[in-house]
Amino acid sequence: MAKEFAWDWISRNESQMIEVSDKVWEFAELGLLEFKSSELLAKTLEEYGFTVDRGIADMPTAFVATYGSGSPVIAINGEYDALPGLSQKAIAQQDPLEEGAPGHGCGHNIHGVSGMAGAIGAKIAMEKNKIPGTIKFFGCPAEETYSGKVFMVRDGYFDNVDAAISHHAGSTNTAGIGSSLAVKSAKFHFHGLTSHAAYSPEHGRSALDALELMNVGVNYMREHIMQEARIHYVIEKGGMQPNVVPDYARSWYYIRAPEMSQVDEMITWILDIAKGANLMARTKHVVDVVEGCTNVIPSKSLSDVVVGNMREIGAPEYTNQEMDFLKEMNKSITKEAKIELLRMMKRPDWEDFVDVLIDTTIPDPWDKGIVWPGSTDVGDVSWVTPTMEFTTATGLLGDPGHSWQTVAVCGMSIGHKSMLFAAKAIAGTALDLLTKPEQLKAVQDEFEKRLMGREYKCPIPDDVKPPHEVAREAAKITRT
Ligand SMILES: [Zn+2]
Structure with a gap:
């Protein structure tokens, strides 16, 4: 046999x-x-x-x-x-x-x-x-x-x-x-203006403020999502030292739910929260979808x-x-x-x-x-x-x-x-x-x-390539 x-x-x-x-x-x-x-x-x-x-x-x-x-x-x-x-x-x-x-x-x-x-x-x-x-x-x-x-x-x-x-x-x-769980992962980049945090804070716009406001918004949203869903994040960049208003901050989010359509619904909400945070902190922001799986x-x-x-x-x-x-x-x-x-x-x-x-x-x-x-x-x-x-x-x-x-x-x-x-x-x-x-x-x-007649939709946008540079950087950090 x-x-x-x-x-x-x-x-x-x-x-x-x-x-x-x-x-x-x-x-x-x-x-x-x-x-x-x-x-x-x-x-x-x-x-x-x-x-x-x-x-x-x-x-x-x-x-x-x-x-x-x-x-x-x-x-x-x-x-x-x-x-x-x-x-x-x-x-x-x-x-x-x-x-x-x-x-x-x-x-x-x-x-x-x-x-x-x-x-x-x-x-x-x-x-x-x-x-x-x-x-x-x-x-x-x-x-x-x-x-x-x-x-x-x-x-x-x-x-x-x-x-x-x-x-x-x-x-x-x-x-x-x-x-x-289906998952999508996204990075939120916030851009503000640096200034002396004591002498001229009124000229600064803190990217970290925007990032924190966004996290607060998402944590309130958490009460109204389905039981099986998961949202978790880290702050990858939050400024250099307290006396410089940070002009750049970055968070990395994972958003998970049993179906990708549910993940997408939560992402739409989170994108609105990021916009709101941005308005409040008078910053600019860019969102990158990093990866996802179904x-x-x-x-x-x-x-x-x-x-x-x-x-x-x-x-x-x-x-x-x-x-x-x-x-x-x-x-x-x-x-x-x-x-x-x-x-x-x-x-x-x-x-x-x-x-x-x-x-x-x-x-x-x-x-x-x-x-x-x-x-x-x-x-x-x-x-x-x-x-x-x-x-x-x-x-x-x-x-x-x-x-x-x-x-x-x-x-x-x-x-x-x-x-x-x-x-x-x-x-x-x-x-x-x-x-x-x-x-x-x-x-x-x-x-x-x-x-049930559903078609596969790739969770990664067509223009996103495998992140080789990110992988090389991560390997350097984890070695030290
Ligand atoms: Zn494994």
Whole structure:
């Protein structure tokens, strides 16, 4: 059987896949700067006979690797960006490799390589069994910051894809069917006039005043927005020192809601508040939309295929040494914090997991109808093709995520096992979709039903390009 052949191939070649994952873990490159990581993945796919198109959608670290021809076209996505300041050794106590440097706190080294290994496994099985169709591995930059996939969707790279699958490090082996919040991010630039703040304040116009008035307005608006919405901001520039009236101030806002139309409604209100603040402070202002991503359209039928494959493969087992590692790491998390986290997961009978170190079950997804309070650029892919991003248990249950604990497990055998398990689930799912037209049809029928005739609208304006300069600047700041 083609699937067993692919799984066996992944097992036989696991040392190479682990080596790639560990290198990406060591590189720990930030969004849009993943030069070494993306090249390593692209080169490995080329070695196995994929044709690679590098630098797509105006991003040097984005690529698409293709094998085969004709339909169906199955996409497999992989990410490889790290997070700032999370450098950590692959050990059970907090100890940075390099103080202040980035680390894979969201496990994207596992994410990129599970997809790559799954794509290669599926390709080898297609070749051996003469299975027609196309596999496309998408190397997706900057998930954490600049939503790389949105630019790839905007440029049409997912237009002829029949279904897309990917994996993410997580706390459970399952394929969730919840959604995420749509988000837009905007920067508000206020311009005033400098003057001596004591001698001639009447000649000054404070950009900081305008910015603060805007924030006050938005915080009053907050009372009248829907429960699931989120608005958060930072002040990026607020002047240099108190005796100079600041002539420039800048805030950065995230605005989130279950649907993009709701985000847009809130933005219209916020733009009016900014205008009002501007009038009050006698300043000028400019608004830049930086980025955005759309809510996830779930797929129960893709979830069924992925969970079915996970159960056929069987969840990883852990050695005594690995369990001791987790026991040691567990000391870094209080019981109260773990209870809070489990409650938030909304899993039925979550109380049974309070003393569990790593979840080895493969449950049915329990999040039907739930909108999780984060956002992801996977959402944009899910509006143009049926999409599933599933999780495998990658480390300590109770790990808060974006944490040193995640970095540590993703650089050692517990993370490797999660990656190989996910690679096999990806290969199995891709081969099912390529060889069982009735399953692919069910996936596509559900997709049409959930879209309800709505069309995808890219949240990023046509003239906004991937923010390479911003990414380079951010990397400089986070290094110091
Ligand atoms: Zn992530």
